[in-house]
Amino acid sequence: MGMGPTSVSLSVASPSPNLTLERTDRWRGLREYAPLRWLLPLALLHGLLYLVIVPPWQHYDEPTHFEYAWLIVVHNHIPTMDESDPQMRHNALESMDRFRFYPPGQHLDLTDPNPTEIGMNQRYHPALYYMLVALPLRLVANLPIDVQLYTARTLSLILYTLIIAIAWRVTVVVVPDEPLIQLVVPLMLLFTASFADMMTAVNNDVLVNFAAAALLLGCVLLVCGGMHPTSLVLATLALGVGLITKRTAVILLVPYVLALLWAWHRTPLRLWMVAGVLVIGTLMSAFAGLEIVQAANGTRILALRPWLNQLDSSYLRLSLDSWVRSVSDLEQTNLLYQLLLTISFTSFWVRFGWGNIIIGSWADWVMVGICVACAVGLIVQGWRSRSQMSLSQQRCIWLFLIAVVLGCLSLIARLHPLPSPGYIPYIPRGRYIFTVMLPVIWLIVLGWQGLFPNRWKHVSPIIILGIWGIIDLIVWSNTLIAYFYGVG
Amino acid sequence: MSTTATNITVRTSRWLTALIGALCITALSMITTLDGGIAPPTPTDMPITLAGITTIEQTFTITRPDLVGLAIQIHPATQIVPDLRIPLHLRYADGPPIDLVSENLSVQAATNGVIAIRFPPLMAVHDLRVPTTTLTFILDIPQVQPNTGLTFTARENHQTPDTLTIDGRVLTNRELVFAPIYQHRWADSLWPISAMARGKPGVLGWPPLYALLAYIYLIVLGVGIANLRRIFLSQG
Numbered sequence: 001m002g003m004g005p006t007s008v009s010l011s012v013a014s015p016s017p018n019l020t021l022e023r024t025d026r027w028r029g030l031r032e033y034a035p036l037r038w039l040l041p042l043a044l045l046h047g048l049l050y051l052v053i054v055p056p057w058q059h060y061d062e063p064t065h066f067e068y069a070w071l072i073v074v075h076n077h078i079p080t081m082d083e084s085d086p087q088m089r090h091n092a093l094e095s096m097d098r099f100r101f102y103p104p105g106q107h108l109d110l111t112d113p114n115p116t117e118i119g120m121n122q123r124y125h126p127a128l129y130y131m132l133v134a135l136p137l138r139l140v141a142n143l144p145i146d147v148q149l150y151t152a153r154t155l156s157l158i159l160y161t162l163i164i165a166i167a168w169r170v171t172v173v174v175v176p177d178e179p180l181i182q183l184v185v186p187l188m189l190l191f192t193a194s195f196a197d198m199m200t201a202v203n204n205d206v207l208v209n210f211a212a213a214a215l216l217l218g219c220v221l222l223v224c225g226g227m228h229p230t231s232l233v234l235a236t237l238a239l240g241v242g243l244i245t246k247r248t249a250v251i252l253l254v255p256y257v258l259a260l261l262w263a264w265h266r267t268p269l270r271l272w273m274v275a276g277v278l279v280i281g282t283l284m285s286a287f288a289g290l291e292i293v294q295a296a297n298g299t300r301i302l303a304l305r306p307w308l309n310q311l312d313s314s315y316l317r318l319s320l321d322s323w324v325r326s327v328s329d330l331e332q333t334n335l336l337y338q339l340l341l342t343i344s345f346t347s348f349w350v351r352f353g354w355g356n357i358i359i360g361s362w363a364d365w366v367m368v369g370i371c372v373a374c375a376v377g378l379i380v381q382g383w384r385s386r387s388q389m390s391l392s393q394q395r396c397i398w399l400f401l402i403a404v405v406l407g408c409l410s411l412i413a414r415l416h417p418l419p420s421p422g423y424i425p426y427i428p429r430g431r432y433i434f435t436v437m438l439p440v441i442w443l444i445v446l447g448w449q450g451l452f453p454n455r456w457k458h459v460s461p462i463i464i465l466g467i468w469g470i471i472d473l474i475v476w477s478n479t480l481i482a483y484f485y486g487v488g
Numbered sequence: 489m490s491t492t493a494t495n496i497t498v499r500t501s502r503w504l505t506a507l508i509g510a511l512c513i514t515a516l517s518m519i520t521t522l523d524g525g526i527a528p529p530t531p532t533d534m535p536i537t538l539a540g541i542t543t544i545e546q547t548f549t550i551t552r553p554d555l556v557g558l559a560i561q562i563h564p565a566t567q568i569v570p571d572l573r574i575p576l577h578l579r580y581a582d583g584p585p586i587d588l589v590s591e592n593l594s595v596q597a598a599t600n601g602v603i604a605i606r607f608p609p610l611m612a613v614h615d616l617r618v619p620t621t622t623l624t625f626i627l628d629i630p631q632v633q634p635n636t637g638l639t640f641t642a643r644e645n646h647q648t649p650d651t652l653t654i655d656g657r658v659l660t661n662r663e664l665v666f667a668p669i670y671q672h673r674w675a676d677s678l679w680p681i682s683a684m685a686r687g688k689p690g691v692l693g694w695p696p697l698y699a700l701l702a703y704i705y706l707i708v709l710g711v712g713i714a715n716l717r718r719i720f721l722s723q724g
Contacts, residue, residue: 041708147689
């Protein structure tokens with residue numbers, strides 16, 4: 001008799017097998033996200049260090065990016081190219097001067113009530129990013145301009161932190177059975193000092209980089225999990241945000257289309273067929289749209305065929321002809337490509353502020369060494385692991401590789417059309433392809449593993465992470481401090 | 489003790505250690521000392537009687553950041569001077585006539601023949617706004633009875649180009665006996681937190697914040713490294 005209530009109680013309290021399984025699944029799901037408990041605070045603190053150490057206005061075009069958002073707050077509309085506010089410019093100049101923005105010996109006339117310029121006008125960019133920045137700025141509109149700038153930087157800090165979480169998620173999706181790599185990739189992205197420096201600035205690149213990372217997550221989810229609505233919405237939304245933030249995001253279209261293709265067609269494609277279609281397609285397009293002509297200096301270059309030139313001048317308005325002529329003039333561009341390689345490579349990895357702060361030439365050479373070694377390692381690793389990786393993993397890595405190649409090509413494209421002889425063209429900085437920073441980090445980790453024999457392979461991610469961590473530590477604790485605060 | 493209780497104890501003690509560390513970092517970052525004292529008397533010292541003087545101007549060159557005060561030698565009055573206050577203006581020597589500091593020196597507050605004023609740290613060194621690191625302080629001497637005996641001291645100076653001007657007349661190779669007072673933060677020898685905070689708004693202007701932030705970051709980094717190690721060992 002005494003067992004009666006107990007048995008009733010037990011029967012009530014004991015969960016059904018289904019319920020237990022559901023709880024276990026939920027617990028496992030929560031545990032899966034456990035690394036974020038320290039990864040997110042770490043990213044936030046790391047970004048915060050960069051945010052507070054770098055004095056106001058000391059990032060690429062920060063004054064004019066800020067001005068764009070500020071004008072939206074004050075005028076309640078998207079400003080035109082000519083709009084400005086003399087008082088705001090005066091306050092900004094006063095703050096720039098106070099924070100030693102200008103080199104020694106250069107002093108501003110702060111008594112001028114109508115200062116003309118505070119940098120390169122950024123209002124040719126789409127307004128999305130600046131509208132986002134304007135949201136927190138409205139809350140501090142009456143506070144000093146330094147406070148407003150730091151508030152604007154805070155939005156970048158949040159996006160930087162989220163990118164690290166996205167990087168972690170991308171890695172979990174691609175290599176679900178590699179817990180070490182799942183942490184090494186986001187940590188390496190976190191420790192990439194040039195990226196952290198850029199991602200805590202007021203600059204529309206920040207939103208493009210965030211959109212690119214989100215797009216990559218959407219793409220790997222599509223490739224690994226098939227045409228799922230959530231993945232599709234994520235990838236499409238991220239692509240949309242990227243495209244309406246800055247034109248540098250246009251390279252993201254290719255990974256997006258590829259991911260859709262691979263999500264739809266989940267069986268292997270024959271390599272020769274893919275290569276054949278690509279080669280024939282490229283040749284046919286080139287033959288249909290381009291012709292060989294003689295340049296003014298006598299060299300043979302490519303030019304648009306008349307029908308395409310007509311289409312471009314009447315509809316596309318991209319000055320494609322001068323661009324194609326410029327790209328195909330190898331004699332003129334040969335030296336510039338060398339310059340582009342040097343400037344874009346160093347500014348991608350080890351340049352800070354306005355690209356004027358360097359760690360030292362040793363860091364340039366360390367990065368050259370690592371990148372060359374990883375390129376070799378990537379080939380070795382690709383050959384060694386070709387049978388061990390699943391189709392979706394292989395496709396994800398192809399996606400990363402294609403994104404990185406496109407990023408490099410976009411830098412070359414940005415160099416053209418070259419100005420008239422005698423004028424020095426603008427050499428694009430590496431920050432324009434921070435959109436592909438996550439795929440680059442992925443390839444570095446993979447390539448680095450390829451350099452080690454199988455029995456040492458498990459140690460290799462720790463070594464490369466250590467190198468990244470040490471360089472980052474040197475940057476924030478010494479390089480930036482020495483530059484901005486005169487000691488270190 | 490059960491495993492759960494042990495875990496809780498370990499976790500609590502770690503949190504406490506981290507918290508104590510944070511308090512120590514904050515406390516150490518706040519320690520400052522003052523450097524600067526009046527040099528001992530020399531045979532060339534000569535008194536400057538304040539009676540009949542309107543202004544005294546003295547230029548000097550800042551040698552370090554964080555100038556926080558000035559100490560001026562004064563000989564006390566032989567007669568009682570009720571609460572005499574001497575206005576002092578500190579300006580850039582060659583810059584715009586803006587007062588960096590404007591204070592009143594209270595003669596009654598002089599101790600051991602030295603009258604001192606303190607002000608928030610000045611950042612003239614490393615501040616590119618400053619056309620020069622030479623400052624000048626101007627003393628507007630109020631009317632003093634001739635027989636009060638209140639005097640400053642001047643002495644020969646051949647080492648520096650600093651000038652002493654009394655009522656518009658430059659006294660070559662002479663300077664007022666005074667000393668700039670600099671603040672020295674101990675933590676700056678390790679990491680220049682005072683420079684990092686200088687001029688920044690709100691909490692960003694509080695030097696210990698930077699040390700604290702770096703400390704917390706390194707603690708969380710330590711947690712991350714511990715997690716990596718655990719995963720690495722479980723894989724190995």
